[in-house]
Amino acid sequence: MKTIKCIIVDDEPLAVSLLENYIREMPSLELIFSAENPVDALEYIRNNTADLIFLDIQMPELSGINFMKIVGDKMKYILTTAYSEYALEGYDHNIVDYLLKPISFERFSKSVEKAQVRFPLNTPEQKxxxxxxxxxxxxxxxxxxxxxxxxxxxxxxxxxxxxxxxxxxxxxxxxxxxxxxxxxxxxxxxxxxxxxxxxxxxxxxxxxxxxxxxxxxxxxxxxxxxx
The missing domain is CATH 2.40.50.1020 (LytTr DNA-binding domain)
Structure with a gap:
């Protein structure tokens, strides 16, 4: 199984903390970076590789939609927001899933299942x-x-x-x-x-x-x- 390397980008500290705890509970996920400022996340991405980003849509410095336009399709996204009206716009960017806050662990787990399907988890070398x-x-x-x-x-x-x-x-x-x-x-x-x-x-x-x-x-x- 390939471990999915994850990044969290959310301007709310409590939301970041919650997702960090959820990710630690999932053996298939590895948290490699989290940021409350999307600009910091962009800087990290320029010098590092990741597979999946848990991305808040509405942030003051840079919206999640614009963040995806900058980063492009080299990574996959699970969008998080407290505003359901952003869901359809998010799906236009070919994301894995959309999580509406407050996020339960059950809903988070289902979202991770969707992400796993999008990655080649099983390899002949993996024992x-x-x-x-x-x-x-x-x-x-x-x-x-x-x-x-x-x-x-x-x-x-x-x-x-x-x-x-x-x-x-x-x-x-x-x-x-x-x-x-x-x-x-x-x-x-x-x-x-x-x-x-x-x-x-x-x-x-x-x-x-x-x-x-x-x-x-x-x-x-x-x-x-x-x-």
Whole structure:
């Protein structure tokens, strides 16, 4: 998984602080710079590279719309504002998403999912990723994962020796895992094909003895994959 390098540009200190905290909760994001003055952000961008900018639309020094006109399409944007009337104008600039303040973490997470689709996250060379669990970042190798289970607003990343409860969605996790090794077989489960021990009509056994149900809507795709 490629980590998405993020910048925050917002003239409100509380808004910057909120987004900084949200970004720290997302293993797929890395905050590399934040600024309350868009001119400072422009200076940073001239000398550094980033992938995604969380950008306030209405700022006194320079509006978010004009900011995008200066920076151009070399970066992607998620716009933030307290004024819904700016939404349509923002979408004219081919942005990823639009967040209306106050921004909840749930809405922020959905916006990040949209961003992840726009970046080539899975590469053949990538053998691990990092997840945040119990306040710490943990390196997990893809080959060690047995399955991933959705548990309400969290996912459980299960390996043979450990499990990690992560604040994330199963859809987001699916996008971060290598497609050649993992498949979703149920609305609540993604499994590692390399750890499947036996396959039944309605369930599989993942090594050593973990029973995982097969959802009817996922069954045909799963059976085609294992052939």
């Amino acid at each position: 691990h990723f990092f997840v945040k669990s119990s306040g710490q970042q943990h390196r997990i190798y893809f080959e060690d994962i047995l399955y991933v289970e959705s548990i309400r607003d969290y996912v459980n990343v299960k390996t043979a020796k450990e499990e990690f409860i992560v604040l994330d969605t199963l859809k987001s996790m699916e996008q971060q895992l290598p497609e050649n090794s993992f498949i979703r077989i149920h609305k609540s489960f993604i499994v590692n094909l390399n750890h499947i021990k036996t396959i039944g009509a309605k369930k599989i056994i993942v090594h050593p003895e973990h029973e995982i149900p097969i959802g009817e809507s996922y069954k045909m795709n799963f059976l085609n994959r294992i052939k």
